[in-house]
Amino acid sequence: MVTAYDDEIAELEIDGTVDQDRIEKAVREILIAVGEDPDRDGLLETPRRVAKAYAEMFAGLHQDPADVLGVTFDIDHEELVLVRDIPFYSTCEHHLVPFHGLAHIGYIPSAEGRVTGLSKLARLVEIYARRPQVQERLTTQIVEALEEHLRPRGAIVVIECEHLCMSMRGVRKPGAKTVTSAVRGQLRQQATRAEAMSLILGR
């Protein structure tokens, strides 16, 4: 199924938000540098494929969370809203290999009732994940965007990830999980924080 979001990504490739030519040249150079022949059959199309993949993997650099969180509803709900287990892939800015896992996002809407569509929380994750990233910044950027655009009474973001730079190379510890959290407002209070954490962990 092709979604509007897929269309946006396809447009990015066309409207030149990545310098396709430059990526292709660089990938060709890397292939030579690692001892490969970029002109052999299987690799001929690789620089072009990588440029296309990067346009998608780094599309978030050209997207604005205001566009996603700009539409809010007036719903009379002043209790916790939590979307958990949002899967995502990001790219470690140190090694340019993936880190991936689950994001959990909760917030307590403001008295004025600024509630966003549930899918927008997952879109917010995508905007910040599709960039060269570190997990701590990803976590903070999401919580800060929630604060800025929804002005909630409280917000919590918990992210658990496996970093391939720790699994497939370097220290080589596949399965090791890194957990980060960012908590703001009323969700810092012990009881509400405990409620949110038990919902996040209660699977």
Ligand SMILES: Nc1nc2c(ncn2[C@@H]2O[C@H](COP(=O)(O)OP(=O)(O)OP(=O)(O)O)[C@@H](O)[C@H]2O)c(=O)[nH]1
């Ligand atoms: N804090 C943090 N560190 C990260 C993240 N992703 C990767 N790293 C770490 O970034 C560090 C980079 O360390 P360096 O010593 O500069 O690079 P390196 O020689 O490749 O390090 P090793 O991975 O230990 O082989 C490593 O310890 C990685 O585990 C992240 O999202 N957050």
Ligand SMILES: [Zn+2]
């Ligand atoms: Zn890394």
